[in-house]
Amino acid sequence: xxxxxxxxxxxxxxxxxxxxxxxxxxxxxxxxxxxxxxxxxxxxxxxxxxxxxxxxxxxxxxxxxxxxxxxxxxxxxxxxxxxxxxxxxxxxxxxxxxxxxxxxxxxxxxxxxxxxxxxxxxxxxxxxxxxxxxxxxxxxxxxxxxxxxxxxxxxxxxxxxxxxxxxxxxxxxxxxxxxxxxxxxxxxxxxxxxxxxxxxxxxxxxxxxxxxxxxxxxxxxxxxxxxxxxxxxxxxxxxxxxxxxxxxxxxxxxxxxxxxxxxxxxxxxxxxxxxxxxxxxxxxxxxxxxxxxxxxxxxxxxxxxxxxxxxxxxxxxxxxxxxxxxxxxxxxxxxxxxxxxxxxxxxxxxxxxxxxxxxxxxxxxxxxxxxxxxxxxxxxxxxxxxxxxxxxxxxxxxxxxxxxxxxxxxxxxxxxxxxxxxxxxxxxxxxxxxxxxxxxxxxxxxxxxxxxxxxxxxxxxxxxxxxxxxxxxxxxxxxxxxxxxxxxxxxxxxxxxxxxxxxxxxxxxxxxxxxxxxxxxxxxxxxxxxxxxxxxxxxxxxxxxxxxxxxxxxxxxxxxxxxxxxxxxxxx
Numbered sequence: 394x395x396x397x398x399x400x401x402x403x404x405x406x407x408x409x410x411x412x413x414x415x416x417x418x419x420x421x422x423x424x425x426x427x428x429x430x431x432x433x434x435x436x437x438x439x440x441x442x443x444x445x446x447x448x449x450x451x452x453x454x455x456x457x458x459x460x461x462x463x464x465x466x467x468x469x470x471x472x473x474x475x476x477x478x479x480x481x482x483x484x485x486x487x488x489x490x491x492x493x494x495x496x497x498x499x500x501x502x503x504x505x506x507x508x509x510x511x512x513x514x515x516x517x518x519x520x521x522x523x524x525x526x527x528x529x530x531x532x533x534x535x536x537x538x539x540x541x542x543x544x545x546x547x548x549x550x551x552x553x554x555x556x557x558x559x560x561x562x563x564x565x566x567x568x569x570x571x572x573x574x575x576x577x578x579x580x581x582x583x584x585x586x587x588x589x590x591x592x593x594x595x596x597x598x599x600x601x602x603x604x605x606x607x608x609x610x611x612x613x614x615x616x617x618x619x620x621x622x623x624x625x626x627x628x629x630x631x632x633x634x635x636x637x638x639x640x641x642x643x644x645x646x647x648x649x650x651x652x653x654x655x656x657x658x659x660x661x662x663x664x665x666x667x668x669x670x671x672x673x674x675x676x677x678x679x680x681x682x683x684x685x686x687x688x689x690x691x692x693x694x695x696x697x698x699x700x701x702x703x704x705x706x707x708x709x710x711x712x713x714x715x716x717x718x719x720x721x722x723x724x725x726x727x728x729x730x731x732x733x734x735x736x737x738x739x740x741x742x743x744x745x746x747x748x749x750x751x752x753x754x755x756x757x758x759x760x761x762x763x764x765x766x767x768x769x770x771x772x773x774x775x776x777x778x779x780x781x782x783x784x785x786x787x788x789x790x791x792x793x794x795x796x797x798x799x800x801x802x803x804x805x806x807x808x809x810x811x812x813x814x815x816x817x818x819x820x821x822x823x824x825x826x827x828x829x830x831x832x833x834x835x836x837x838x839x840x841x842x843x844x845x846x847x848x849x850x851x852x853x854x855x856x857x858x859x860x861x862x863x864x865x866x867x868x869x870x871x872x873x874x875x876x877x878x879x880x881x882x883x884x885x886x887x888x889x890x891x892x893x894x895x896x897x898x899x900x901x902x903x904x905x906x907x908x909x910x911x912x913x914x915x916x917x918x919x920x921x922x923x924x925x926x927x928x929x930x931x932x933x934x935x936x937x938x939x940x941x942x943x944x945x946x947x948x949x950x951x952x953x954x955x956x957x958x959x960x961x962x963x964x965x
Contacts, residue, residue, distance in 0.1 A: 406541075407796035409532060410809055410954040411441050411845040413519075413947060414827045415512060416817035416835030417504040417879055420944035421474075421494070421924075422450050425466035429873075429936040429945070431856045433849075441845045445852060445947040447938055449823050469922045473902060487922070493890075493898060500886035501943065505834040507875040509814070512836035514871070516812045516965065518864050519840055519848065528841055529806045534798055541799035542617045543585040546766050548795050550591035552787035557779055560592020561599050563611050567717040569683060574714065576668050576687035578695075582711065584612040584721065597769040598722065600776060601734060605754040610736065613722035614712070617764045622725040623700050624649060624735070630728055635760055642733055643756055650748045653706050657692050658745055664688040665744065682718035682741060686710045689746040709748060713739045718746075724765050732765065733758045766791075805955040811962040812838040817946070825948050829961045837953055839962050845949060872945050873933050879943035880932035884925050903927055 427447050434442035464484075471478040475491035554560055565587065571580050588595045588611045598613075599606045620626045627645045630638045668688045693706035712721055720738035727733055736755040740747050762768030770788050773779045816828045817835035827837055840848070851865050890898045903923045924941050926932050932942040 404796075404800050404951060404955050406438070406792060407800045407951070407954070408440055408793055408842055409797035409801060410805070410839060411842060411949050411951065412837050412839050412953050413515075413845070413848075413949045414815060414817050414825060414835060414837045414952075415508065415515060416815075416825070416946050417508060417876060417943050418446075418817075418819045418946050419498065419501050419883070420447050420450075420938070420942050421470060422447065422938075422941075423467040423470050426937065426939050428938065431852055439950070441842065441849055442950050443849060443852070443948070444825075445945075447942075447944045464922050466924070469924050472922060473924050484922070496890040497883070497887045497898060500883060500890060502879050502882035502886060503834070504879055504943070505832075507879065508835055511868070511872055511875060512812060512814070512838075513964075514868050515836070516838060518868055519838060519844055520810050520965075521864070522847075523810050523841060523844055525807070525810045528809060529803070532797070532801045533803055533806055534801065540585075540616075541795050542764065542766065543615055544799055545791050545795035546594060546615050546769070547586055547591055549766055549769065549788055549791035550594035552791055553593040553773060553779075553784065554591065556783055556787055557593075559596065559777065559779070560594075561596040562592055563588045563595050563608055565589035566609065566611050566719055568612075569715055569717055571711075571715055574687050576664070576684055577690045577711075577714070580711065583715065584712065585615045586613040587611065588613060593773065594765075594769060596777070597765075597772045598734070600772055601757045601759060605757075607720070607736070610720055610722060612712075612716055613724060613734075615765050616725045619726050619728060619763075622723075623705060624723065625725040625727055625733060627727070630731070635758060638727070638731075639753065639756065639758055642727070642758070643751055643753065646735060646756065647750045649705075650750055652702060653709070654747045656702060657689050657706060657710075657747065658742070660692045661689055661745055664691045667691075682739065682746065683714050685741070685744055686714035686718055686739065686746045690714060709737060710746060712737070713746065726763055727758070728763065730763050731758060731760050732763060732768065734765075800955045802955070802959075804959045808955075808959040808962040809839050809841055810965075812836050812964050813962045814964070819946070825946060827952060829953065829958060837962075839954065849949070873936060876938075876943055876945050877931055877933040880926070880938075880941075881928075883941070883943050884928065884932075887925075898925075 429445060430448055432444045432446070432449075436442065468478050468480055472480065472484070472488050474494055475488050477485040477488040480488070550560075568587075571582070574580075586594065588598070594613075616622050620628075624646050625642070627638075627641050630641075633641065665685075665688050668684060687710070690707050690710035693703035693710070695703075695707070697703040713719075718739050720736050722734055723737050724732060724734040734757050735751050738749040738755070740749045759768045762771055766788070770784060773784045774781045813829045813836065814831060814833040815835050815837040816830045816833040817837075818826045820826055827835075829837065848865070851863075854860065855866075855869075887898050903925050926940045926942075930939075932938060932940065938944060
């Protein structure tokens with residue numbers, strides 16, 4: 394498996410990869426003069442989230458320093474958009490036209506040519522010091538194809554084991570090599586957690602089971618997601634006592650197990666017959682339980698959904714075959730703040746593998762945590778009496794490491810250092826909506842966290858000192874020159890859109906200019922309410938913009954950092 398989609402929070406929390414989208418957007422501010430600026434998230438969970446752009450337009454902005462007579466630019470912008478705002482008198486007449494913005498929006502120049510050239514230059518700039526081979530070698534791991542929560546549990550326990558040296562040791566039992574299976578399709582799937590490797594995780598399980606704890610169990614399946622696993626689909630638990638919830642859960646698990654056992658008994662005969670042909674030995678007579686579990690696995694049809702009876706039979710019997718026909722733990726979430734863990738135990742009905750029913754000694758409920766990791770966290774701090782700062786730090790490190798590893802599929806890693814064309818649109822709420830598209834007018838670049846950090850450092854240096862060094866300065870200046878050219882084109886294109894006076898909007902609403910009288914003095918309108926630059930005036934002078942412009946936008950975040958989008962990052 395080279396890639397897959399996660400329905401967990403891996404891509405939402407990983408600090409391995411960032412994407413940088415780049416585009417030009419029409420910018421209609423509420424202040425006449427403004428400058429490009431760096432805006433950061435300033436949130437540890439959104440490290441290297443930033444935007445380089447003009448400031449977010451704010452209608453409440455009070456422009457008190459207009460060089461254009463007595464009409465603040467914020468009012469002029471409102472009038473242009475068909476909103477009289479706080480204006481009174483004859484000036485309000487110009488707000489009757491409500492469609493000026495729609496008209497000029499159709500005249501925004503095609504930005505794709507300039508954007509594509511700058512995107513290619515940006516890609517070369519970002520990857521000047523980036524070695525994709527080293528990046529893949531450093532971050533790809535066989536565990537990558539596992540769920541983030543599975544990884545997080547193990548990593549958290551390992552962090553605690555190393556930092557505090559606590560926990561309860563359990564010995565690894567006889568685990569079979571799945572490549573040696575003879576009666577079923579080979580698979581590389583194993584258990585989520587091998588408890589012999591994680592002392593503190595096992596200590597937590599021991600605390601949950603108390604006197605019912607079985608020290609011989611050394612493997613566990615873990616999951617998160619409220620009642621996502623079929624064993625835990627018991628419906629609403631609010632209002633039930635813990636005992637009532639436990640009883641409801643036991644009844645549901647046993648009913649589910651009965652269904653699995655019934656299907657196995659009814660359908661296993663031909664698979665047992667196949668088993669006798671694997672070896673000249675009479676395997677049925679030997680009643681080798683692990684081999685019989687291999688045969689029982691084939692009762693479940695392949696390719697069925699993860700909540701189907703077929704899928705669960707295949708998974709459980711595979712685990713029994715792998716684990717030398719020994720029991721293992723199965724954990725899953727019941728509600729926002731509770732989970733359950735129970736023991737799945739095999740048994741033989743003659744030569745037919747079955748699943749043992751459960752009771753209150755094999756099923757336990759945690760009422761103070763929604764996930765195994767959060768429960769272990771609380772146990773270590775509250776019950777085990779460990780240093781909360783040490784535990785908190787270990788939990789945080791585990792989350793970061795697990796998120797990075799869970800998303801680092803080979804296909805995702807191979808796409809880092811590449812970029813794709815994209816449609817980037819600025820929404821009414823000032824959010825950049827990015828969609829990868831072969832005909833897009835912007836681009837989205839995938840970068841390693843190290844490259845993202847270096848770029849952000851350079852940008853911070855520029856906006857704090859006004860100085861920028863190296864190739865990024867050249868690229869930045871080229872970007873601003875392109876913005877200036879596009880702004881001029883927008884104003885020129887808008888001359889084909891006519892306003893109230895049957896004059897081009899970009900001329901009629903030119904800043905620092907009166908409206909030319911048409912047909913004599915009576916045609917004269919109010920001066921100094923323009924929002925466009927004069928045709929001979931630059932819209933951008935360095936990073937300073939004035940009036941309506943086409944502005945550059947650079948934004949870094951996690952969006953599109955991996956998953957099934959990875960193959961679409963094909964440009965170097």
